[in-house]
Amino acid sequence: MTVVNILIAAAVLGLMGLLFGLLLMGTEKVFAIPADEKRDAVRAALPGANCGACGYPGCDGCADAIACGKAPVNACPVGGKPVADKISAIMGNAEAADAVRKVASVICQGDSEHCKEKFEYRGIQDCVAASVVNDGNMACKFACLGLGTCARVCPFDAIHVDPVKKIAVVDDGKCVACGKCVAICPKGVLSLRPVTEDVTVRCRNTEPAKKVLSACSTGCIHCGKCFRSCPHGAITMTNGLPVIDQSKCQHCMACADACPTKAMWANFDKRKVSA
Incomplete structure (x- = not known):
């Protein structure tokens, strides 16, 4: 193979790359989806937590739903009223109505001082795993198992397990009612309630x-x-x-x-x- 052949092959490949690039650019313009400026503005106003508390798949899904009228302007519990007011302005609505803030609540006071154990649990330190073993180690089948599965799934560091009392404790100031702790608890100990x-x-x-x-x-x-x-x-x-x-x-x-x-x-x- 001579140098001339190599140069010809390189030129052909370069030309093919250029043609395919131009073809892709043209295809992108032909099939481009028009930008929804209102939807993009709503998305920019959302906090970006992607927690799913609104009931939609992340902040993108929430923005889509709000922009097309399928969700209210105060759909994001993380952003609260300040974010709802911003979105109201974007959507051309009046100021968002005050929504009652919710927080996670532990429907149990059966800590280590009050609730007995059926047996000593030495397995995986996870509430879901522990609940499989004889419905948990607590004498009350409705009690918090205190192994911190809820704390580990909380993206806002709003819940922890008291190291002495062995029961979940919610920080109302940090909780945004995303509901992840409620969903993961195998005993149904957690629920969302109005902070009032x-x-x-x-x-x-x-x-x-x-x-x-x-x-x-x-x-x-x-x-x-x-x-x-x-x-x-x-x-x-x-x-x-x-x-x-x-x-x-x-x-x-x-x-x-x-x-x-x-x-x-x-x-x-x-x-x-x-x-």
């Missing part, structure tokens, strides 16, 4: 009172004292457990005062005393 709820039932055990107390000293024993003590008719009993109608609750916290096991939790700093 200052009185909540922190037990889900529907078993007979004697069995509840044999497992946990702070479990609900279905005595109904909270129901009878509420002067506002805000509590009903369902399957032995109290259910609070937050629209009727006046935050007097008489129910928490009456609860003999303190399964009814209240933030007494926010107690409201009727005149």
Whole structure:
């Protein structure tokens, strides 16, 4: 092979590359999808957490849904009202309505001081794995296993396990209600609640009172004292457990005062005393 042949081959390959490049450029222009400036502006306003708390596949999916009217401007719980207001302006709407902020809540007080163990668990330090072994090692089948699976999936460092009490604890200030901890918990201990709820039932055990107390000293024993003590008719009993109608609750916290096991939790700093 002579030098001339090599040069010819190189020139042919270079020409082919140039032609294919021009063809690709032309194809891109012909089949290009027009940019949606409004959608792109919405996406830029979102915080980029990609947590899925909005119910869509990441911030891109949320932006698509908002731009085409399938989701409200306040669909992003991470951004809250400031981001909702920005998106409202982009979409040409009025200022976003105030949405009640939610946080994750641990519906259990059965820590190591109150709830007994059925056996000593020495397996993988993961709640999902532990729950497979005889439904977990806690005597109460509704109790937090305290192995921190929820903490490991939280992208906002808003939940941890108390190293002494061995129970999940949520930092309301950091929690954005993305719901990842709720989804991963094998015992259903976590749920999302409005941050304004200052009185909540922190037990889900529907078993007979004697069995509840044999497992946990702070479990609900279905005595109904909270129901009878509420002067506002805000509590009903369902399957032995109290259910609070937050629209009727006046935050007097008489129910928490009456609860003999303190399964009814209240933030007494926010107690409201009727005149």
